[in-house]
Amino acid sequence: MSFLPYAVAAWLFGVGLYGVVTSRNLIHLVVCLTVVQSSTYVLLLAIGYVGAGKAPIFADIPQGTTVVDPVVQALTLTDVVVEAAVVALLLALVMQAHKRFGTLDPDELGVMRA
Amino acid sequence: MSRRARLWMFAPALAGMVALLIWGLTGLPDFGHYRGPYGKVLAKVAVPERKATNVVASTTFDYRGFDTLGEEMILFSAALGLVVLLRELRGEEEEDEEADDDEEGIEGREERTSDALRIFGLGLVGPTVVLGIYIVSHGALTPGGGFQGGLVLVTALLVVYLAGRYAAMRRVSPIPMLEVGEAGGATAFALIGLGGLVIAGIYMKNFIDPGTPKTLLSGGVIPLLNISVGLEVAGAFALAFTEFLDQTLLLRGSGGDES
Amino acid sequence: MIEAVKIAALLVVAAGGTAVVLVRDPLRQAVVLSFYGLVLGVLFFAFQAPDVSLSQITVGSVGVPLMLLLTIAKVRKRERERE
Numbered sequence: 269m270s271f272l273p274y275a276v277a278a279w280l281f282g283v284g285l286y287g288v289v290t291s292r293n294l295i296h297l298v299v300c301l302t303v304v305q306s307s308t309y310v311l312l313l314a315i316g317y318v319g320a321g322k323a324p325i326f327a328d329i330p331q332g333t334t335v336v337d338p339v340v341q342a343l344t345l346t347d348v349v350v351e352a353a354v355v356a357l358l359l360a361l362v363m364q365a366h367k368r369f370g371t372l373d374p375d376e377l378g379v380m381r382a
Numbered sequence: 383m384s385r386r387a388r389l390w391m392f393a394p395a396l397a398g399m400v401a402l403l404i405w406g407l408t409g410l411p412d413f414g415h416y417r418g419p420y421g422k423v424l425a426k427v428a429v430p431e432r433k434a435t436n437v438v439a440s441t442t443f444d445y446r447g448f449d450t451l452g453e454e455m456i457l458f459s460a461a462l463g464l465v466v467l468l469r470e471l472r473g474e475e476e477e478d479e480e481a482d483d484d485e486e487g488i489e490g491r492e493e494r495t496s497d498a499l500r501i502f503g504l505g506l507v508g509p510t511v512v513l514g515i516y517i518v519s520h521g522a523l524t525p526g527g528g529f530q531g532g533l534v535l536v537t538a539l540l541v542v543y544l545a546g547r548y549a550a551m552r553r554v555s556p557i558p559m560l561e562v563g564e565a566g567g568a569t570a571f572a573l574i575g576l577g578g579l580v581i582a583g584i585y586m587k588n589f590i591d592p593g594t595p596k597t598l599l600s601g602g603v604i605p606l607l608n609i610s611v612g613l614e615v616a617g618a619f620a621l622a623f624t625e626f627l628d629q630t631l632l633l634r635g636s637g638g639d640e641s
Numbered sequence: 642m643i644e645a646v647k648i649a650a651l652l653v654v655a656a657g658g659t660a661v662v663l664v665r666d667p668l669r670q671a672v673v674l675s676f677y678g679l680v681l682g683v684l685f686f687a688f689q690a691p692d693v694s695l696s697q698i699t700v701g702s703v704g705v706p707l708m709l710l711l712t713i714a715k716v717r718k719r720e721r722e723r724e
Binding site: 269270273276279283292298299302306307309317321322325335336341344345349362363366367 | 643647648651652654655658659661662663665667670671674677681684685688689690691692693695696697700701704705708709712713715716719723
Binding site: 525623 | 643691692695696699700703704707708711712714715718
């Protein structure tokens with residue numbers, strides 16, 4: 269049972285990848301990519317967790333209590349925001365693709381010319 | 383190759399990759415038995431050294447500040463790419479229509495939102511801005527910081543759009559101001575790191591006196607970096623939303639807008 | 642031994658991720674994605690990471706679904722004009 273966080277991360281990765289490959293709509297594809305990204309967040313936070321640790325903010329707990337790892341949290345929090353901007357860029361690309369090819373089907377891209 | 387052939391090739395590949403992934407993950411230490419020394423050392427040492435009680439913030443902006451600089455640049459280039467893509471899209475569409483000017487057309491066609499929504503939105507904008515500024519400035523003390531606070535500030539802008547009209551949102555945040563804010567935030571971050579190089583000999587070294595913990599000015603250079611990151615994140619996302627809304631509300635000569 | 646809260650949050654996240662992928666219509670997917678963002682935020686909170694949870698809730702429940710909706714609106718508008 270203590271393998272569950274890692275298993276969930278691997279499951280999310282597999283499911284998201286399956287969604288990307290079998291997608292018939294470019295917007296659906298971009299959202300499945302978001303799921304793949306979230307699997308990395310879960311994995312990072314699961315690695316850094318210390319049993320019975322608290323959040324690494326010492327504003328109200330005394331110095332020296334066990335806390336979870338702050339480094340992975342720093343990595344994940346910048347990651348979450350930056351990936352959202354990348355998703356925005358991908359959606360703009362989808363809009364351009366729709367304009368050029370007239371379709372949102374990944375299999376049809378490059379066949380029709382607008 | 384055909385779609386079916388691709389899917390038949392994908393299934394065993396995915397199974398193999400997930401199996402390898404799970405096999406690799408079993409090699410990690412058990413959940414909860416974090417072994418690595420870096421996190422434990424930081425938790426012990428961060429507050430006495432930097433006097434900032436939020437250890438995650440001092441990790442992001444001080445101990446691993448260089449990584450955050452890289453992330454800032456990713457954010458900046460993503461926003462840049464977005465603006466370039468959508469401006470080209472809009473430019474081409476404005477060529478082949480005989481439509482009227484943006485502002486007046488939009489003002490004339492948008493219906494008034496309901497009064498309840500307008501009052502609610504008006505009441506929400508002020509507290510949201512204050513909350514955003516609070517989260518940004520207290521980044522070194524409590525959970526929060528530039529990234530989260532910047533997003534809350536963008537939410538305030540969206541409330542203006544939802545409760546009012548698109549023209550009102552554009553008047554509050556014209557695109558040049560957003561671009562300057564975003565670029566200014568990214569530049570400020572890099573320049574503060576440069577200040578560390580000039581004053582203390584190491585790029586991104588914390589060169590301001592740390593102060594006492596639990597006060598607003600603790601953490602040395604961390605509040606400044608928080609503010610610059612907040613500026614950049616708010617600018618980037620507000621720019622993204624404005625560009626997307628522009629695309630959706632672009633009027634054509636014959637059709638109307640659906641929003 | 643993991644506590645029940647974490648186990649429950651992990652299972653809901655796994656189910657939510659599967660739901661996001663299996664919903665094929667982008668419009669409905671935006672709503673499911675918003676819910677998934679919230680559930681992820683709860684999971685991060687259970688993992689004692691309040692900063693990450695804050696970012697995730699703002700971005701994943703408001704930011705990305707909003708951009709999705711705007712993209713869908715733009716695509717539909719162009720398709721309607723094409724006819």
